[in-house]
Amino acid sequence: MIYKITHRTTYKYKYPVSVGNHVACLKPRSLPPHQSAQSELQIFPAPVARTERVDFFGNRLCFFTIQEPHKELVVEARSQVTVEPDQTQNSLSTLPWEEAAALLPIDKSPESREAYQFGFESPRIRIRPEFADYALQSFTPRRPMPEALIDLTKRIHSDFRFDSKVTTVRTTPEEVFKKRRGVCQDFAHVQIACLRSLNLAARYVSGYLRTYPPPGKPRLIGADASHAWVSAYCPGYGWLDVDPTNDVVPSDGHVTLAWGRDYGDVSPLRGLVLGGGAHTLKVAVDMEPLGSFGLPEAISSN
Structure with a gap:
């Protein structure tokens, strides 16, 4: 496309x-x-x-x-x-998430070394026990990394309500976690906080999301949106993108603009x-x- x-x-x-x-x-x-x-x-x-x-x-x-x-x-x-649609995430092996977390600090490959920096706290995202506890409901023992990641994405989409009036660009993930409301930036920050609290590497991705008009209606100029989602790293396989706002795996309707530790970088x-x-x-x-x-x-x- x-x-x-x-x-x-x-x-x-x-x-x-x-x-x-x-x-x-x-x-x-x-x-x-x-x-x-x-x-x-x-x-x-x-x-x-x-x-x-x-x-x-x-x-x-x-x-x-x-x-x-x-x-x-x-x-x-x-x-x-x-x-083009990305088919790589559909063919991943079933690496347990605990192994992915354990491999991250010791894997000497260039890809893992680059990803390792995304496992730490950043200016807008802190590692907290409450984030780990929430994530562990999806990251159960020996669960494959992609499966656990998609389940966490689905739960954030279900548990949090999209509301553009309750947060600003300065709202912390802790506040969003308590309110259970926010926008795409907030949901991405919360999911990244959850993943990093389990010693997994995750980065903030900014970009664009294609929207679709209601049936029988023309596409409105300017109706598409700047957007944010999450990319998590699995040693040996690479980055896995998920969109907690819409509970989807990004495909040909998402365009990547930039990525960093959190919104402040991009x-x-x-x-x-x-x-x-x-x-x-x-x-x-x-x-x-x-x-x-x-x-x-x-x-x-x-």
């Missing part, structure tokens, strides 16, 4: 901003099973300085500075990505401004399917 993705972020300030330094993490990664064919970033007002680099986790960042007074900042990322747009006062934020994402050959996909009512 080929997608044309537009991610538009608009900040409106009460007072003029005289100087703004920003970092954008809005270029999709190229990796199996999807490839980023092209990506561009349009910024208004035009920055006086703009540089790009790859961060520690391999994400592509754009640093830019705006020095003219402005009361509105618009950052629009346009990308085209080709995605925030789509962050920075510092001088002036501005109060501000409003509007984000619109459009994920248009172009079909397999670059032609618009017919809308199905099925």
